[in-house]
Amino acid sequence: MPFRTTRPLRFGDCDPSGIAYFPSYLNILVGVLEEFFGSVGAPWKELVGERRIGTPTVRLDLTFVHPGFHGDTLDFALFVRRIGRSSLDLKHRVSAGGTLLWSARHSVVATSLDTHKSLAWPDDLRAGIEKYLETSDA
Numbered sequence: 730m731p732f733r734t735t736r737p738l739r740f741g742d743c744d745p746s747g748i749a750y751f752p753s754y755l756n757i758l759v760g761v762l763e764e765f766f767g768s769v770g771a772p773w774k775e776l777v778g779e780r781r782i783g784t785p786t787v788r789l790d791l792t793f794v795h796p797g798f799h800g801d802t803l804d805f806a807l808f809v810r811r812i813g814r815s816s817l818d819l820k821h822r823v824s825a826g827g828t829l830l831w832s833a834r835h836s837v838v839a840t841s842l843d844t845h846k847s848l849a850w851p852d853d854l855r856a857g858i859e860k861y862l863e864t865s866d867a
């Protein structure tokens with residue numbers, strides 16, 4: 730079962746003709762990741778501010794299939810492909826009105842914001858993240 734959320738494509742995400750401009754998708758994707766961590770019991774502010782855990786991106790592969798337009802409602806499905814000691818491999822599928830717009834393979838690593846080195850996912854986060862583990866190649 731993926732993590733799901735929605736968000737409109739806003740004026741500021743688009744070029745003057747109303748087509749979503751691809752760099753906007755990076756910020757949109759990070760917003761989805763922030764919601765995802767909130768849903769597994771780690772609101773971003775607490776993760777970064779109190780727990781001092783960073784989640785830098787180490788790999789990102791974006792595929793664009795269909796343009797998005799100002800006013801579209803984006804439907805996000807985020808799958809956990811694999812969770813390692815400190816790494817997390819994610820798959821995003823983003824659609825509007827049932828049409829796939831883009832997909833992404835995204836890997837992040839849990840790090841200490843004090844040492845900037847990887848750290849093992851704490852048990853509570855691991856348990857929350859594992860709820861979204863993909864069981865087949867959906």
Ligand SMILES: CC(C)(COP(=O)(O)OP(=O)(O)OC[C@H]1O[C@@H](n2cnc3c(N)ncnc32)[C@H](O)[C@@H]1OP(=O)(O)O)[C@@H](O)C(=O)NCCC(=O)NCCSC(=O)c1ccc(O)cc1
Pocket residue numbers: 783784785786787788812813814815816817836838840845846847848
């Ligand atoms: C993340 C790192 C600190 C990890 O380095 P180390 O502490 O030496 O650990 P390791 O090399 O042993 O790797 C740790 C794990 O990462 C995995 N790893 C490392 N690199 C990769 C790549 N490229 N792909 C996939 N997996 C990787 C590795 O397989 C290990 O997995 P586990 O077995 O599950 O633990 C280091 O690779 C690094 O600093 N990389 C650069 C990250 C970066 O600058 N990204 C650019 C974007 S910044 C960003 O996204 C950001 C997010 C949030 C913010 O507040 C600020 C910035």
